[in-house]
Amino acid sequence: MAGLAALLVVGGLSTVATPAAQAADNPYERGPAPTTASIEAPTGPYAVSQTAVSSLGVTGFGGGTVYYPTSTSDGTFGAVAVSPGFTASQSSIAWLGPRLASQGFVVFTIDTLSRYDQPDSRGRQLLAALDYLTERSTVRGRIDSSRLGVMGHSMGGGGSLEAAKSRPSLQAAIPLTGWNTDKTWPEIQTPTLVVGADGDTVAPVASHSEPFYESLASSLDKAYLELNNATHYTPNSSNTTIAKYSISWLKRFIDNDTRYEQFLCPLPRPSLTIEEYRGNCPHAS
Template identity: 35%
Template sequence: MTALIALATVIGLTLTLLTAVARPAAAAADLLSQGKPATSSSTERASTPASAAVDGDGGTRWSSTFSDPQWLTVDLGATATLGQVVLHWEAAYARAFRIQTSDNGITWTTIHSTTTSTGGVQTLDVNGEGRYVRVHGTQRGTPFGYSLWEFQVYGTMNGTPPGSGVPDPTTASLEATDGPLTTATFTVPSPSGYGSGTVTYPTASGSYPGVVLMPGYQGTQQNLQWLAPRLASWGFVVINVGTNTLTDDPTSRGRQITAAGTQLLALGRAPGNPISGKVNGTLGAVGHSMGGGGVMVALRDDPRFRAGVPTAPYLPNANFSGVTDPTFFLTCQSDPVAHGNTYAVPWYNSMSQAEKLYIEVPGDHLCPMTGYGDKAKQGKWIVSFFSHWLRADTRFSPFLCGPPRDADKNNTSLVTRWMDTCPF
């Protein structure tokens, strides 16, 4: 009997120790990265975006082009204390890589480094703080690129929440001409890949998502100028773009959206300009007519763009079924040029993997432009959409998927058709 008691004691102690070993450190208690905005240095193809590494789906993956170095970054939304990082490598793994953190997405601190990785599933105990966390591969383990099924960051949030400095939104504040933050503007000195650009940004300290505005056929920056200060005053850095020529087609406008996003990020990284350190690496886009078609092209072809608002979009013979990023289609009931039934609705229906919102309002093709339509409502919806999807600020979600949404949706003089994939 004594021997049995001793054996039971040993087994009990062993199980206790095994349980203790299996339990993650206190700082590793919460999975912080899943569903958060992710960006990367490159993607191998449209079907392997950065977002696939933080979507919680073990069957989707991020993969890079076949060169060194490459990186994948996740924005946690606020500063966190990190305890553990788990890398689920596909066969194309990193032999040498660093795990790094940053408060601004520009200056990085290394919290783990190896030159002898063998791939597979790697669970790394780390100790550090930051809002942005990236895996920075410096040497590939195969001739291919870098590929992760999942990039999981564990820890505890200890910084300011998404939208810090932005008060709780209300219907009245969202429908006002300007939001709570003071803004300023400057002209892009040397536009690269597009015709002209004016940046509107919050003057308050902080790092914000970027949004590109693209006009339609024969349009100028004035077409969507109404939206720039609204977005900026709610915590976005906005570049309002003029095209290379007034007749540029939608695909060209998509390339110009990408070029403007690239330059906006570069300005955010460069010292000595008004938005240094203000752009956090997450991008969205709004476009009208052919510019709306351009937004769809950017969402399809450029994984840095994480959400888009095509308004009265126009692009014949286009296939956007592979777009997986959140998309808000705003169309005009009496549009003779780009009626929703012709373009936006078929695209909406084909995008089976995307979160979507579709709102049709009274008016003709010009209804989203400056001086037309109900800008109080349109502004509220667009600000709420980007706040939810680019900043992970769920305080704005009810205006898209809650009682405030219902008040708009059921107002037949305001909305003639509403579809969504709520709850977001």
Template identity: 30%
Template sequence: MKPNNTFSNWIAALTLVATGLLSTHSLAMSQVPPTDPQDAPLGECPATALCRSEAPGSYSGNGPYGYRSYSLSRLQTPGGATVYYPANAEPPYSGLVFTPPYTGVQFMYAAWGPFFASHGIVLVTMDTTTTLDTVDQRARQQKTVLDVLKGENNRAASPLRGKLDTSRIGAVGWSMGGGATWINAAEYAGLKTAMSLAGHNLSAVDPNARGYNTRVPTLLFNGALDITYLGGLGQSDGVYNAIPAGIPKVFYEVASAGHFDWGSPT
């Protein structure tokens, strides 16, 4: 079962706003307030955004840029990772680290890499140390990969050397990876944004998985058909409601989606 085209359009547009590559003027959405109180006039680039002259392309598919990728080994990250980056967009780039669900591995959600990179955003897909790692273990490993991503801006052999804006780094996660992202939305210093897909926190030990100490704009997706322990039972709703006042947040529920419909943005 796949989310419909309307969902595909919204997920792309919302995600690009959340990562700061689009200003909120690009969408007619009262649910996504500007993160900068001194909002720029229409047509001008907000002080807190990365803006390019190119049109972003269709939100229901890949964007206007080509993309490339390279691998990071288990010596560099907990379980290995793949870095997708724009091939022909003007740097600096913002970046995201995507953490997988329980028993999940990179190929299950690899489509997100070219999607983000083609819209001008670096995305790292990661494997965990083992596919059975807990929410809390995934959160710690996500922190490590976030640090590694920032380090790619300075590593001599990195294709991204000097091309990253390390102040614009975010976290993404599916299921238990979403729970890990909720933890780091409270704990990871300098995180810019967070996005969860059918997030799971019922098995998490860290209380920050509940959302009460979230510090960054957060985008939560869930499926109306996800009614189990995996990602249902009000987990995403509960985090959304717990996020402190003043922190921008969006909750988007897809009527046709269940827990396993998040391997692709389209």
């Protein structure tokens, strides 16, 4: 009996020690262990605050809105800048701000210098927004400047590819129904999730999202999510599938949080909301 008790004690100690060991291995984990329900939920575990950034107080982009976890008890967070598409303002991608921030990110939805800016310009503006966020913003103390990502819709999606190409230190890129005249991106070193829509007639997947994805290096952590029964403008309103896989991608690569690998690998199967999903699992640690 004494021997059995000793084994139980050792087993208990081992179980208690495991989370601490995991936390020590990855100091960037934020929030509780994820579940399908938690990443599909409209709001995550963090209360969110927001602050407006006037175009008059910045250079290189058009201002925007910063969404961030209200609490500072967990330390710093990774940050993501998000660009709207052609002729659009930040309001068109505003839903991503609180949705992503509530999962443990600082999110900057930006306005561009002109509503007609092309992808290369939007890419530079995304980087200018990240620089402002980490160097001058009122929330810079909440951000880990080594853990940054970019997202964008349409021309903003093309811009996110441009930003990743220009700044290899970025940890994640997510073009949403992206548009760009450049179809090949072998230079990108940033883990990239390309999101297309099966019914997109503005940036058809056959001439945009699919060649974007296929041109990325085979050694790169990359994935292609094609939304089912969706259009070019699907990313402009709250969408559970976009949120679920964007959160998982950002967590996995900005936070190096392998707890989210389960939602990316094995590859998600076609469903009512997924037309197709490609990727090179398993992702490197």
